[in-house]
Amino acid sequence: MFGSGKPLNNPINWSFRVGRLFGIDIRVHIAFVLCVVVLVSMELPKADSGVDWSLLRVLIDGLGTYAILFLIVLLHEFGHCFGARSTGGEADEILLWPLGGLAMVNPPHNASAHMVTTVAGPAVNVLICAICAPILALWMGSLGAVPWNPLHPFEPVSEAMAMSVTEGQSWLLRVYGISYFILLINLVPVFPFDGGRVVQAWLWPRKGYAESMMIATSTGMIGAIAIGLFALILKEERWLLLMIAVFGYMTCWQTRNAIREQGALGGGGFGTGFGGDYGDGLAGDNTERKPGFLQRRREQREAKKALRERARIEAEEQAVEEVLGKVSDLGMASLTSAEKKVLERATQRQRSVES
Numbered sequence: 001m002f003g004s005g006k007p008l009n010n011p012i013n014w015s016f017r018v019g020r021l022f023g024i025d026i027r028v029h030i031a032f033v034l035c036v037v038v039l040v041s042m043e044l045p046k047a048d049s050g051v052d053w054s055l056l057r058v059l060i061d062g063l064g065t066y067a068i069l070f071l072i073v074l075l076h077e078f079g080h081c082f083g084a085r086s087t088g089g090e091a092d093e094i095l096l097w098p099l100g101g102l103a104m105v106n107p108p109h110n111a112s113a114h115m116v117t118t119v120a121g122p123a124v125n126v127l128i129c130a131i132c133a134p135i136l137a138l139w140m141g142s143l144g145a146v147p148w149n150p151l152h153p154f155e156p157v158s159e160a161m162a163m164s165v166t167e168g169q170s171w172l173l174r175v176y177g178i179s180y181f182i183l184l185i186n187l188v189p190v191f192p193f194d195g196g197r198v199v200q201a202w203l204w205p206r207k208g209y210a211e212s213m214m215i216a217t218s219t220g221m222i223g224a225i226a227i228g229l230f231a232l233i234l235k236e237e238r239w240l241l242l243m244i245a246v247f248g249y250m251t252c253w254q255t256r257n258a259i260r261e262q263g264a265l266g267g268g269g270f271g272t273g274f275g276g277d278y279g280d281g282l283a284g285d286n287t288e289r290k291p292g293f294l295q296r297r298r299e300q301r302e303a304k305k306a307l308r309e310r311a312r313i314e315a316e317e318q319a320v321e322e323v324l325g326k327v328s329d330l331g332m333a334s335l336t337s338a339e340k341k342v343l344e345r346a347t348q349r350q351r352s353v354e355s
Contacts, residue, residue, distance in 0.1 A: 015095055024081055026074065029097035036066045065174055070096060072128065072179050076121045077103040083120025087113035099247055100182075111204035118197040125183035132176035139169060147173065153180040190223030191216040192251045213259050217252035224249035320346045 015027040040062035073096060080103040081091035089107035103121075107113040136145045136156075144158030154177035156162045165173065186194035196216055203212035224245045231241035323339045335343075 015097070022078070022081075024078070024091055025093045027093060027095045029095060032097050035098040036063070040066070064171070065178075068171075068175055069178055072125070072175070072182060073101045075124050075128070076182060077101040079120040079122075079124035080117055081105055083107075083117040084113075086120075087116050089113060089117065099243060109209075111201045114204070115198065115201040118194050118201060122183055122186050122194050125179045125186075128179040129176055129183065132172060132179070136169070136172055136176065139172070140165075145169075147177055147180065150180075150184050153177045153184065188223070189219075190248070191220030192248060192255070196220055196223075210259050213255060217256045220252040221249055224252065316342070316346070 014031070015029045017025055017027050019026045040059065074094065077094040077096075081094065084091045084103075084105035084107040087107050089105060091103060091105040093104040095102040095104070105117060107117040133146045137143050139145070140156070140161055142158060142161065145156045145161050147153050147155055148157050149155070154173055156165070156173070189195040189199050191197060191200060196219070199219075200212050200216035203215060206212075207215065227241055227248070228245035231238050231245060234241065319342050323335065323342050326334060326339065
C-alpha cells in the first residue's frame with residue numbers, strides 16, 4: 001500500500017510495501033526506484049561513442065549491482081532492528097530509499113540499549129566482509145585478492161589480480177566492496193552516521209542525554225559541511241556526497257529542534273544514510289519496556305520449572321487420595337511399603353506447612 005496510511009504531505013512517506021519478515025514491514029521509497037532507473041540509464045553508452053556494448057549486459061550489471069546494494073542495506077537495517085529487540089525495544093519497519101535505509105526502531109531510553117542498537121548494524125557488514133574475504137583469497141589464490149584498501153573498496157590490493165578477475169569473482173568483489181563501503185561510511189564519527197551515534201551513546205552517561213545529543217549534532221553539522229565542501233572538488237559521484245551532506249545536516253538540525261522542544265525526552269524517527277540509520281523513536285525514562293532476550297529466556301525457564309513443580313504436586317496429591325481411599329476401604333494393614341511412604345511424605349509436608 002502506497003504511503004501505508006501515513007500523511008503524504010511528508011515526502012519521506014512516499015513509499016510502498018514489498019514484504020514483511022520477522023514482524024518487520026519492508027518498504028521502498030519511490031525515489032529509490034527512480035534513482036535506479038536514472039543511474040542504470042546513465043550507464044548506457046551513447047550511440048556515437050564507438051563503444052561495443054550490449055543492452056542486456058548493461059541491464060544485468062546495473063540492476064544486479066543495485067540488487068546487491070538493496071540486499072546489503074536491508075541486512076544492515078535488520079541488524080539495527082534485532083539489536084533493538086535484543087535490548088527489549090521494538091522494531092516494526094524498514095524503509096529503503098536513495099541514501100540507504102531507515103530502520104524504525106524504539107530501543108529503551110538508555111545509553112547501553114542505543115549503543116547495542118547502533119553497533120548491530122555495522123556488525124552485519126563486518127560479518128559479510130568476513131565471509132567474502134576468505135572466499136576471495138581461496139578463489140583467487142592470494143590475500144592480495146581482498147580489497148583491504150579503504151580508498152578502493154572494490155579493487156583487489158594486488159594490481160596483477162585486478163587485471164585477471166573473472167565474471168564470478170567480479171560479482172563477489174561487488175558484494176564485499178558494497179558491504180565494506182557501507183561499513184566505512186558508518187564508521188565516520190559524525191552524527192547521524194552510526195559512528196556519530198556511538199559517540200553520542202558514549203557521552204550520554206557522562207553528559208546526559210540532551211547535552212550529548214547537542215554535542216553530537218553540532219559535530220554532525222560541521223561534518224556535513226565538510227563533506228559538502230569535499231564533494232565540490234570531486235568530478236565523479238559529486239551529487240551523491242552532496243545529498244549525504246544535505247541530508248546529514250538536516251537530520252542534525254531537526255534533532256536539535258526536537259530536543260529543544262521536548263527537552264531530554266525529545267523527538268524521534270530520525271535516521272541516517274547508507275544503511276547506517278535507524279529512527280531513534282525516543283521515549284521517556286518511564287516508557288514501558290519489553291524484557292530483553294536474556295530476561296525472556298530466564299522467565300521461560302522459571303515458567304517451565306513452575307509447571308513441572310505443579311505437575312509433581314498434583315501427582316502426589318492424587319497418590320495420597322488413592323492411598324487414603326484404600327485405607328478407608330481395607331484398613332492400614334492393606335497398604336504396601338510404597339503406599340506407606342506416600343502417606344509419610346504427605347504428613348511431613350503438612351507438618352512443615354503448619355510450622
